[in-house]
Amino acid sequence: MMIRRTTLLAATALALSVAGCANGGGGPAEPVGAPAPQAPASSAVPTEETSTPVDTSTRTISGTISAGVEPGCLMLDDNLLIIRDEKLRPAAKDGASVTVTGRSQPGTMTTCMQGTPFVVTSIRAN
Template identity: 50%
Template sequence: MAVFAASACASPSASPSPEIGGPAASSSASPGFTDPGLPLETPPDMTGKPGKPVEVTVTGQVTAGVEPGCRLISDGRTSYLLLGGDENVAKIGAQVTVTGTVGEGMMTTCQQGTPLQVTSVKAS
């Protein structure tokens, strides 16, 4: 078994450098790291709590996603990933009107489009 030891290169007369929570820290500092320039509380819009679900209706052509089984529809500004709904109606190439709830932050394997949990779909 090998044992290694590290020693400081500074001379014994050198003054110690300040460390977090060390002698150079403020006497009012609490244990751990705090940055007086950051807010102490999380802003209300950054709490991670889900907001009110947003319902949208989109009319357009269903297109294939880059991953197998993924279906998309666009309103010209946003591309939505269709989750659920009758796949016989909302098939690739079909002109449809889809209503659903936007799933912001929802994880999918399709890697594109804003997830839209479909509540109704009809041919248009």
């Protein structure tokens, strides 16, 4: 009977210490439903990288379309062509010499894994 009591005490002590580690290693537990701590607002001066606006003005690019590294992805120079208008798709083929008009949209999520997304609004063969 003495061994069982010792085992029970050891198991209880282990469970309590694991519960303390799960709480971040000390300090009182946060109440359930308490708001997460907020980081203080930064008063740092914006860096050039964050303060430089992204150029999303309409641009025209000419060149030869090439296939991207992923199936269905088309590249023109370092631009990933995003063609949302189905009427424009027939002119956009690998190897086609074209002039496209549209806007760069960095940050747009794609599965192509390369290039700067460029949303095409018009395309014509050269």
